[in-house]
Amino acid sequence: MKVMVLGGDGYLGWPTAMHFSAKGHTVLAVDNYQRRQIALETDSEALIATPTLDERAQIFHEKTGKTVQVKIGDCADMLFLNSVVADFQPDTIIHYAEQPSAPYSMKGFHEAQMTLKNNLGVTFNVIWSVLQNCPDCHIVKLGTMGEYGTPNIDIEEGWIDIEHNGRKQKFLYPRQAGSLYHTTKVLDTDLLWFYVRTHGLRVTDLMQGPVYGLSTEESDLSDQLLPNFHYDDIFGTVVNRFLVQAIAGVPLTVYGKGGQTRGYLNLIDTLQCVELAAKSPADTGELRVLNQFTEQFTVNELAERVHRVGQSMGLNVQIKNIDNPRKEMEEHYYNAKHHALIDMGLEPHYMTDEVLAAMVEKILKYKDRIETRKIMPRVSWS
Numbered sequence: 001m002k003v004m005v006l007g008g009d010g011y012l013g014w015p016t017a018m019h020f021s022a023k024g025h026t027v028l029a030v031d032n033y034q035r036r037q038i039a040l041e042t043d044s045e046a047l048i049a050t051p052t053l054d055e056r057a058q059i060f061h062e063k064t065g066k067t068v069q070v071k072i073g074d075c076a077d078m079l080f081l082n083s084v085v086a087d088f089q090p091d092t093i094i095h096y097a098e099q100p101s102a103p104y105s106m107k108g109f110h111e112a113q114m115t116l117k118n119n120l121g122v123t124f125n126v127i128w129s130v131l132q133n134c135p136d137c138h139i140v141k142l143g144t145m146g147e148y149g150t151p152n153i154d155i156e157e158g159w160i161d162i163e164h165n166g167r168k169q170k171f172l173y174p175r176q177a178g179s180l181y182h183t184t185k186v187l188d189t190d191l192l193w194f195y196v197r198t199h200g201l202r203v204t205d206l207m208q209g210p211v212y213g214l215s216t217e218e219s220d221l222s223d224q225l226l227p228n229f230h231y232d233d234i235f236g237t238v239v240n241r242f243l244v245q246a247i248a249g250v251p252l253t254v255y256g257k258g259g260q261t262r263g264y265l266n267l268i269d270t271l272q273c274v275e276l277a278a279k280s281p282a283d284t285g286e287l288r289v290l291n292q293f294t295e296q297f298t299v300n301e302l303a304e305r306v307h308r309v310g311q312s313m314g315l316n317v318q319i320k321n322i323d324n325p326r327k328e329m330e331e332h333y334y335n336a337k338h339h340a341l342i343d344m345g346l347e348p349h350y351m352t353d354e355v356l357a358a359m360v361e362k363i364l365k366y367k368d369r370i371e372t373r374k375i376m377p378r379v380s381w382s
């Protein structure tokens, strides 16, 4: 396949680009370094300094003989994206090119506006560049489980059958997100569904939960190929943050009561899921929605796991419930279906103590680079 990875410099984008290249596909990674720029502006740089995309592609080539082509540019600029798509003629576009931080999107007007314009603008441009250049191309779009929020009923995979006054129809499952960032993903889904209905696009929308990990088959070839691993309050996801906090001797920052339940997955499983989706594309005129996570935990359960593993490794780990900077339910029902990817062949890598311990070992090498001022939440929802 000819695969374009939009957002190819990101936490998921770079491992995905390497993974598809290692599997023998022709890969083009596209990025405008927006995340690096926001990280600089918000004092939220990743734990491990990562070389530029061109440098990483060069190192990957030296290690494996495989190629990741690179284009630096802004997918929100239609002239740029359209010309890249026209030249490359992708079979699959993996669309990660969005501002991915919920806290950043809630910081103020400028940050909210930028998130809205960028995320919707890129999705819109992806749709039109596919329509104009390669209408059969399969768009694999990264959505989020956060689109559904935390409803008091079971969460289906994207769609729900509604019976009303004796008549039935299948609708997109109701969405009610908890941040402006997550809301842009809801709007993306609607936009894609509109163009699927009217123009027959083929789209897979992946409802992904928070990801953890810093190790993949390809990134393990060199420390310079590691994904950008964030532990700050802006880009760091909760498991990655807790592990760094355990090492830094900062009490694990459980927001509020800690009963918030989410579906989690290992970075390795993100790669598997995206590959499975790309290998069996959605049909023409189909919006296929897949819930992408492997197991559910409360924040308290995560903290207890990290505490147990850290203590067993000689770390002094403490847990502290702090005021929740977000507006979210802290105790709630949560039962999200996630069968489709398993049926397609996903073999989950679960969050065992061994997996967490291996992450601790890896992060320990970078202990001196941890800057504790980046850990406590600096953005409040109110």
Ligand code: USQ
Pocket (backbone or CB within 6 Å): 100, 101, 102, 103, 143, 144, 145, 146, 147, 182, 208, 209, 210, 211, 235, 236, 237, 238, 239, 241, 253, 254, 255, 256, 258, 260, 262, 263, 299, 326, 328
């Ligand atoms: N949390 C804490 N303490 C922390 C950090 C987070 O208790 O130090 C809590 C949050 O309040 C939330 C849960 O842990 O209830 C998950 O937070 P998170 O920061 O790991 O995840 P979130 O902000 O929702 O966003 C992340 C990614 C985003 C992706 C999303 C999937 O940054 O790009 O879309 O995970 S999901 O959460 O399923 O929507």
